[in-house]
Amino acid sequence: xxxxHADSTRFVRDTMLAEQEPPLTERGAVKWARENLFSGPxxxxxxxxxxxxxxLILKGLGPWLLHSVWFANSAAECRETVAADFGPGAxxxxxxxxRERWAQYFYGFYPSEAYWRVNLAFVLLFVALAPIxxxxxxxxxxxxxxxxxxxxxxxxxxxxxxxPVVIMAGIAFGWVAFRLLGPFAGAxxxxxxxxxxxxxxxxxLAAPVAHLIEGWIPLGIEAIPSAKFGGFLLSFxxxxxxxxxxxxxxxxxxxxxxSDMPLVKMLSVGFIEFIxxxxxxxxxxxxxxxxxxxxxxxxxxxxxxxxxxxxxxFSAAYIAEVIRGGLAALPRGxxxxxxxxxxxxxxxxxxxxxxxxxKISIPGIVSSFIGLFKDTTLVIFVGLLDxxxxxxxxxxxxxxxxxxxxxxxxxxxxxxxxxxxGMSRYSMYLENKLKRGQR
Amino acid sequence: MASVADTPKAGFRLGMLIYDTxxxxxxxxxxxxxxxxxxxxxxxxxxxxxxxxxxxxxNFGFLWARSSYDINQRxxxxxxxxxxxxxxxxxxxxxxxxxFLGCIAATIIGVFAGxxxxxxxxxxxxxxxxxxxxxxxxxxxLWILLAYAALTEALPPLKDFRGDNPAATxxxxxxxxVTNQYxxxxxxxxxxxxxxxxxxxxxxxxxxxxxxxxxxxxxLVNRAIKAQASRIQEQTGDRPVTxxxxxxxxxxxxxxxxxxxxxHLGYPELKRFNFSGGTEISNSLLALWLALSVYTGSYIAExxxxxxxxxxxxxxxxxxxxxxxxxRTMNLVILPQALRVIIPPLISxxxxxxxxxxxxxxVGYMDLRGTLGGITLNQTGRELECMLLLMLIYLxxxxxxxxxxxxxxxxxxxKER
Numbered sequence: 001x002x003x004x005h006a007d008s009t010r011f012v013r014d015t016m017l018a019e020q021e022p023p024l025t026e027r028g029a030v031k032w033a034r035e036n037l038f039s040g041p042x043x044x045x046x047x048x049x050x051x052x053x054x055x056l057i058l059k060g061l062g063p064w065l066l067h068s069v070w071f072a073n074s075a076a077e078c079r080e081t082v083a084a085d086f087g088p089g090a091x092x093x094x095x096x097x098x099r100e101r102w103a104q105y106f107y108g109f110y111p112s113e114a115y116w117r118v119n120l121a122f123v124l125l126f127v128a129l130a131p132i133x134x135x136x137x138x139x140x141x142x143x144x145x146x147x148x149x150x151x152x153x154x155x156x157x158x159x160x161x162x163x164p165v166v167i168m169a170g171i172a173f174g175w176v177a178f179r180l181l182g183p184f185a186g187a188x189x190x191x192x193x194x195x196x197x198x199x200x201x202x203x204x205l206a207a208p209v210a211h212l213i214e215g216w217i218p219l220g221i222e223a224i225p226s227a228k229f230g231g232f233l234l235s236f237x238x239x240x241x242x243x244x245x246x247x248x249x250x251x252x253x254x255x256x257x258x259s260d261m262p263l264v265k266m267l268s269v270g271f272i273e274f275i276x277x278x279x280x281x282x283x284x285x286x287x288x289x290x291x292x293x294x295x296x297x298x299x300x301x302x303x304x305x306x307x308x309x310x311x312x313x314f315s316a317a318y319i320a321e322v323i324r325g326g327l328a329a330l331p332r333g334x335x336x337x338x339x340x341x342x343x344x345x346x347x348x349x350x351x352x353x354x355x356x357x358x359k360i361s362i363p364g365i366v367s368s369f370i371g372l373f374k375d376t377t378l379v380i381f382v383g384l385l386d387x388x389x390x391x392x393x394x395x396x397x398x399x400x401x402x403x404x405x406x407x408x409x410x411x412x413x414x415x416x417x418x419x420x421x422g423m424s425r426y427s428m429y430l431e432n433k434l435k436r437g438q439r
Numbered sequence: 440m441a442s443v444a445d446t447p448k449a450g451f452r453l454g455m456l457i458y459d460t461x462x463x464x465x466x467x468x469x470x471x472x473x474x475x476x477x478x479x480x481x482x483x484x485x486x487x488x489x490x491x492x493x494x495x496x497x498n499f500g501f502l503w504a505r506s507s508y509d510i511n512q513r514x515x516x517x518x519x520x521x522x523x524x525x526x527x528x529x530x531x532x533x534x535x536x537x538x539f540l541g542c543i544a545a546t547i548i549g550v551f552a553g554x555x556x557x558x559x560x561x562x563x564x565x566x567x568x569x570x571x572x573x574x575x576x577x578x579x580x581l582w583i584l585l586a587y588a589a590l591t592e593a594l595p596p597l598k599d600f601r602g603d604n605p606a607a608t609x610x611x612x613x614x615x616x617v618t619n620q621y622x623x624x625x626x627x628x629x630x631x632x633x634x635x636x637x638x639x640x641x642x643x644x645x646x647x648x649x650x651x652x653x654x655x656x657x658x659l660v661n662r663a664i665k666a667q668a669s670r671i672q673e674q675t676g677d678r679p680v681t682x683x684x685x686x687x688x689x690x691x692x693x694x695x696x697x698x699x700x701x702x703h704l705g706y707p708e709l710k711r712f713n714f715s716g717g718t719e720i721s722n723s724l725l726a727l728w729l730a731l732s733v734y735t736g737s738y739i740a741e742x743x744x745x746x747x748x749x750x751x752x753x754x755x756x757x758x759x760x761x762x763x764x765x766x767r768t769m770n771l772v773i774l775p776q777a778l779r780v781i782i783p784p785l786i787s788x789x790x791x792x793x794x795x796x797x798x799x800x801x802v803g804y805m806d807l808r809g810t811l812g813g814i815t816l817n818q819t820g821r822e823l824e825c826m827l828l829l830m831l832i833y834l835x836x837x838x839x840x841x842x843x844x845x846x847x848x849x850x851x852x853x854k855e856r
Contacts, residue, residue, distance in 0.1 A: 046555070261467060261468050285812065297488055378580065378798070389584060392584075409588070413578075420577070
C-alpha cells in the first residue's frame with residue numbers, strides 16, 4: 001500500500017512555504033485606494049467628480065491665495081505689488097486690509113487708549129468660565145465667576161465704580177433677606193423675599209445711592225458709550241450675556257411647559273411658540289422701534305441692553321424646546337422614583353430630573369448657543385456695527401480699500417468659524433465625558 | 440356626603456394656601472394670572488399714553504392709502520399707484536417664493552450631502568464633511584453677502600454683451616443671459632392663450648390652471664393604474680407591467696395640452712438699454728436663494744445622516760433575510776423608519792429657512808420685511824401697526840408650515856400601540 005502511494009506521489013512537501021507579500025493590489029496605498037476610492041463604478045465616478053471639484057476650487061483659489069500681499073496700505077498698492085511680483089493680470093489676496101484694520105474688527109470704534117480694558121475683560125472671561133467648563137479647576141474660582149458680570153460691565157462701559165458696587169449690593173441684600181427670614185418665616189417666604197428685595201433695591205434705591213456715594217468718593221474710569229462698541233467686542237458682549245441668561249430662562253420655560261398648572265403651561269406655550277414663529281430680525285426691530293411705546297414716557301435705555309434682552313428671549317425659547325425634548329426622553333420611572341423618595345418638586349428637579357435631562361440635551365443646547373452667537377451679526381439691522389457687515393461695509397466704503405471684495409468678509413468669517421467650531425467640539429468633549437456615568 | 444373620609448379636621452387657615460399642596464397650585468396660578476394681567480395692562484397703558492403724546496392713533500387704515508413706491512420684483516401686478524396692502528401682498532409673495540425655492544433646493548442639497556458624507560468613498564466623504572462644517576459654523580448673513588458679492592462682482596456687466604465683439608455672450612444657445620444685475624431666462628408663452636381669470640385680488644393665467652388640472656388628473660389616473668396593478672398582483676401573484684401606461688398617462692395629456700395652447704419659449708433679446716423678452720431673475724433673489732439653500736442644506740445633511748444612522752443594521756439584514764430586494768428594502772423598511780427620525784427636525788429647518796429669508800434686507804430683495812416692515816413703515820411712520828402685522832404674518836406662515844408638515848409627519852409615523 002505504502003509502495004503504491006510512493007509511486008503515485010512524485011513530491012511531498014515537508015516544509016512550509018515562506019510567507020509571501022500580498023500582491024501589489026492588496027497592500028499599501030493601492031489597496032487603500034481600491035477600497036476607499038475605486039471600489040465600484042459608482043465610487044470611481046464619485047472620486048472623479050470629487051477630484052474635479054477639488055481641482056476647480058484649487059484652480060480658482062490657489063493662485064489668489066499664493067499671491068497674497070500682507071504689507072500694503074491701500075488696495076491700489078496691493079494691486080501694484082501683485083502686478084510687479086507675478087506679472088500683469090495676476091490676482092492676489094490683499095491681506096494688508098486685515099493687518100491695517102484688525103483693531104476695528106475686534107474693537108469697533110472703542111477708543112484705542114482703552115483697548116486694555118477690553119483685553120482684560122476678555123482674559124478674565126476665560127478665568128470666569130474655566131470652573132464652569134472644566135472640572136479640574138478649583139471650585140473657589142466660582143466666586144470670581146459670580147463677580148465677573150459686574151467686573152466686565154465696569155471695565156467695558158466704565159464710569160463710576162459705585163454703579164457695579166450697588167448692583168452687587170442688591171444681590172447681597174437678597175441673600176441677607178433669605179438668611180434672616182429663613183429660620184422663622186419658612187423657605188418659601190424667604191425665597192420670595194430674596195427675589196423681591198434686590199429688584200426693589202435696583203428699581204428704587206440703587207441709582208440715588210450710587211449717585212450719593214459718587215458725590216462723597218468720586219472713583220471711576222472714563223465712561224465709554226454703547227455707540228463706540230462694535231466688531232467682535234459687540235458680538236461677544238451680546239453673545240456671552242445672551243448665553244448666560246438664556247439657559248436659566250430656557251429651563252424655567254421648559255418646566256413651565258411641562259407644568260400641571262394650566263395657566264402657567266398656557267403662558268409658557270404661548271411665549272415659546274410666538275418667539276419661535278417670528279424671525280429674530282423682527283424682534284430686534286421691535287426692540288429698537290417699539291420698546292419706547294411700551295415703557296413709561298421718558299424712559300430710554302441702552303440699545304445694546306435692549307438687543308441683549310431680545311436675543312436672550314429668542315434663544316431661551318429654542319433652548320426651552322431642546323430641554324423639553326430632554327425631559328420627554330427621561331423614563332417615567334425617574335419621576336416616580338423621585339416621588340417615592342419623598343422629594344418635593346424642586347428637590348426632585350434639582351437632584352434627579354434636571355441633571356439627566358440637561359445631559360441629554362447638551363448637543364441641542366450648545367447648537368442653540370452657536371446659533372445665538374451667529375445671530376449677533378443681525379444687530380447691524382438696528383444700527384449697531386457687527387463685525388460681519390457693519391465693520392466690513394465701513395472698510396469697503398473707505399477710499400483706500402475700495403475694490404477689496406473678499407478679504408474683509410473672509411477674515412470675520414474665519415473667526416466666527418473658529419469660535420463656533422470650537423464650541424461644537426467642546427460639546428462633543430462634554431458629551432463623551434458625561435457618557436461614562438451611564439454605564 | 441357623610442362618607443367623605445379625608446375632610447380636614449381643622450378648618451381652613453390662610454397658610455394652607457401656600458403650604459397645602461391641594462391649594463398651592465391654585466394660589467400660584469392666581470398670582471401668575473394677576474402678575475400677567477397687571478403686566479399687560481401696564482404695557483397697554485404705557486402704549487396708549489405714548490401714542491397720545493405723539494398724537495398718533497392705532498388703526499390700519501393706512502393700508503388702503505397709495506403706496507407711491509416701486510418694487511422691482513412682483514409676481515402679481517403692482518405699481519406705485521397701488522395700496523400699501525397690495526405692497527404687503529407683493530412682499531408676502533416674494534417671501535413665500537424664496538422660501539419655497541429655498542426649501543426645495545436645500546432638501547436636494549441636504550439629501551445628497553448627507554448621503555455622500557456616509558459614503559464609503561473617502562474623498563467624497565471628507566469633502567462633504569468640510570462643506571458641512573464650514574457652512575454650519577459661519578453666520579448665514581456672511582453667505583448671503585458673499586453670494587451677492589460673487590454675483591455682482593464676478594459676472595459680466597450689461598455693457599459687455601454689446602458691440603461687434605462682445606466680451607460676454609449669452610449661454611445655452613443664446614437663451615440665457617447672466618449679467619451682474621440679473622439673469623434672464625426664456626419665458627413660457629402661449630400663442631393660443633386662454634387669457635386670465637380674476638380671483639378678486641389678482642389675475643391667474645387660465646393656461647397655468649389648465650396645466651395644473653391636467654397634471655393632477657394624470658397623477659390620479661396613474662395612481663388608479665398602480666392600484667389596479669396591485670390588486671391583480673394580490674389575486675394572481677403576477678404584477679402586470681405598467682410603466683408604459685404610467686408614462687403615457689403622465690406625459691401625453693400635458694404635451695397635447697401644451698401643443699393646443701401653442702406653447703413656445705420667448706427668448707431674451709438685447710435691446711438698447713436692457714434685455715427684452717424672457718423672465719428676469721434679480722441677483723438679490725438668486726443670491727438669497729443660493730445662500731439660504733446652501734446654508735440650510737448643510738443642516739439638512741446632518742439630519743439626513745442622523746436619520747440613516749438611526750436605523751440599526753439588523754433592519755436591512757432582516758429585510759434581506761425575508762427575500763426583499765434592495766429597492767423594496769429601502770422603500771418598505773429603511774425609509775419609513777428613517778423618515779420618522781428625519782421629518783420633525785426637517786420641519787424646523789424649513790421654518791428656519793423661511794424666517795432667515797427675512798435677511799433679504801441685506802441684499803435689497805423686497806420681501807415682506809422690505810415692503811411692510813421697511814418702506815411702508817418708514818413712509819407712514821406706523822411702527823406699531825406694521826411690526827404687529829409683520830409678526831402676525833410670519834407667525835401665521837410658521838404655524839401653517841408646521842401644521843402641513845405635522846399632518847405629513849403623522850402619516851409617516853410608525854403606528855405604535
